Amino acid sequence: MRIKFEEWLIDQEIGIGANDLFEESIICYKASAYRAALLFSFLGFQTIIKQRIINSKPANDYQDGEWNQLKKDLLNDDKWDKLIIEIIQNKKKPIFNITEDLREQYSFWKNRRNDCAHAKGNAVSYPHVEGFWLFIQSNLAKFVVNGGMKFILQEIRNHFDPARTPAETAIEPIIKQIPFSIDKVDYKEFLLELKDFSLAQHSKSAYLMIDKNIAEMWYQLFKLPENYFVELVDFLVKDHSFCLTIIRRKPEMVKYFNNKETFIRMLWKKDLSRLDDYKVFIELLRHNLIPESQLNESFEHIFSILETPFFDEDSWWLVMSGGVNDLDKMVLLDKGFFTKFNEIAFEGEKIAYNFNWGNRNKELVIYYINEFGLNETLVTAINKALTSSNPPFKLRDELSYFYKNNQQTLELHIEISEKLSLKVPKLLSGLLAE
Numbered sequence: 001m002r003i004k005f006e007e008w009l010i011d012q013e014i015g016i017g018a019n020d021l022f023e024e025s026i027i028c029y030k031a032s033a034y035r036a037a038l039l040f041s042f043l044g045f046q047t048i049i050k051q052r053i054i055n056s057k058p059a060n061d062y063q064d065g066e067w068n069q070l071k072k073d074l075l076n077d078d079k080w081d082k083l084i085i086e087i088i089q090n091k092k093k094p095i096f097n098i099t100e101d102l103r104e105q106y107s108f109w110k111n112r113r114n115d116c117a118h119a120k121g122n123a124v125s126y127p128h129v130e131g132f133w134l135f136i137q138s139n140l141a142k143f144v145v146n147g148g149m150k151f152i153l154q155e156i157r158n159h160f161d162p163a164r165t166p167a168e169t170a171i172e173p174i175i176k177q178i179p180f181s182i183d184k185v186d187y188k189e190f191l192l193e194l195k196d197f198s199l200a201q202h203s204k205s206a207y208l209m210i211d212k213n214i215a216e217m218w219y220q221l222f223k224l225p226e227n228y229f230v231e232l233v234d235f236l237v238k239d240h241s242f243c244l245t246i247i248r249r250k251p252e253m254v255k256y257f258n259n260k261e262t263f264i265r266m267l268w269k270k271d272l273s274r275l276d277d278y279k280v281f282i283e284l285l286r287h288n289l290i291p292e293s294q295l296n297e298s299f300e301h302i303f304s305i306l307e308t309p310f311f312d313e314d315s316w317w318l319v320m321s322g323g324v325n326d327l328d329k330m331v332l333l334d335k336g337f338f339t340k341f342n343e344i345a346f347e348g349e350k351i352a353y354n355f356n357w358g359n360r361n362k363e364l365v366i367y368y369i370n371e372f373g374l375n376e377t378l379v380t381a382i383n384k385a386l387t388s389s390n391p392p393f394k395l396r397d398e399l400s401y402f403y404k405n406n407q408q409t410l411e412l413h414i415e416i417s418e419k420l421s422l423k424v425p426k427l428l429s430g431l432l433a434e
Contacts, residue, residue: 003026003030005022005130005133005137006026008137009022011173012173014044015047015048015051018044018045021040021041021043021044022041024036024040025038025041028040029126034124034126034128034129036116038113038116038124038128038129038132039113039116041132041133041136042110042112042113043081045136046080046081048140049084049087050074050080050084052144053070053074053087054074054075056145059094059095059145061093062093062095070083088103088143089106095145096143096144097144097148098142102139102142105139109135112124112128141181142180142181148180149182149186149189151181152177152178152182152190153190153194153197155174156194156197156217159171159174160201160211160214167213171213171216171217175220175221175223178190178221178224178228179228184227184228184231187231188231191235194217194218195242198217198218201214211249214249215246215249215253216250218236218246218250219246219252219253222253229256233260237260240266240271244271247280248274248276248279252283254267254283254289255287255289257289264289264290265290265294267284268284268290268301268302269298272302272306273306275309276310278306281302282328282332285331285332285337286327286331295335295336296340299337299341300340303341303345303357303360304360307360307361307363308360308361308362308363308364308367309363310323310324310363312363312366329371338368341361341364345361345365346378346382347377349380349384351365351381351392351395352381352384352385353384357392358385358392358394359392359393359395362392362395362398362399365395365399366398366399369402369409374409374412374416376416376419379413379420379422380420380422382399382413383417383422383423383424383425386399386425386427387423399427400427403428403431407432410432411432413428414428414429414432
């Protein structure tokens with residue numbers, strides 16, 4: 001059975017040498033050899049620090065020659081362990097951007113290691129091993145040459161490098177390191193760097209403005225502690241264009257802006273304009289982000305601005321984006337979306353009297369018929385749309401295709417028309433199967 005520290009190690013890139021030492025430590029821990037477990041764990045930590053220095057460019061205030069000599073000394077088996085201790089404790093010319101408190105914690109564990117190595121009188125048991133493992137998990141990301149922010153950014157770059165990391169690899173382990181690696185005062189600078197990286201990665205496709213994994217990374221940032229969360233929301237709200245880009249790739253992200261009323265209104269009133277923006281709009285409704293007093297206004301606006309392939313079950317576009325699922329339908333029903341559409345499109349006969357409006361909502365008209373069936377109001381409005389002097393030709397073609405492939409619905413439409421003494425449009429009567 002794996003212990004938590006073993007599970008944590010799986011997600012870390014710490015090198016074979018250090019990993020072997022930690023595995024020895026875990027074996028000793030499970031065998032209740034706690035002194036050996038702590039000793040091997042400390043050596044594993046020291047090995048990680050050594051490798052990070054060897055693989056890094058010169059730290060601030062270090063010349064190339066001085067840095068190369070330091071790396072050479074770290075390759076000396078007789079010097080490296082003592083040298084790592086001196087490096088971490090060096091305040092005058094630090095390599096790591098760590099606090100005095102963290103140095104003191106490190107010194108404490110170094111002394112406990114010495115207790116184990118030199119068989120001193122202090123007792124060492126499982127709480128010491130587990131405590132040191134917690135120290136490693138909480139602080140390892142801070143022991144990075146020139147500071148933790150650069151380390152996290154490099155980890156992210158490596159994550160999105162397909163030569164290093166499979167595309168389906170979860171980014172959560174990296175994101176979870178942020179509170180331990182980046183001071184709150186530096187978080188905005190980190191977000192700026194991350195935004196630049198994200199924009200450099202986005203796709204050129206009109207409908208894939210940014211890679212879905214990039215959007216997922218930003219989504220995971222919302223799960224950090226509250227002080228980081230607040231900073232993130234404020235940062236994104238101020239950069240409206242970038243925020244819209246990632247929201248489109250991860251629409252459920254909008255729930256985190258629940259206290260930004262102006263931003264939310266601008267989102268549905270000003271920004272939604274693309275074929276896939278119905279996904280964002282439904283998320284706004286799902287999380288009650290549009291006040292009830294503004295719902296009808298929002299529906300009228302969306303009907304006037306968005307095209308509706310989102311509602312077409314046969315659309316090529318759905319292969320890429322998905323469409324209306326049962327939960328979406330429940331949200332739209334609950335909020336009165338379809339009631340308002342019926343009121344405008346059929347009772348108000350806007351599909352007949354507004355050419356652009358009818359064409360824009362053609363898939364939604366078909367979806368409504370499929371979901372709720374025909375009635376006298378619908379049939380009257382559809383007949384007027386098909387027989388008007390300037391019929392919405394895209395809607396006409398959509399209705400023609402639908403009725404041709406749904407003969408029972410077509411027969412019902414003709415039956416209702418005759419009941420109301422309405423002239424059946426030639427387009428429809430000509431579609432009856434012989």
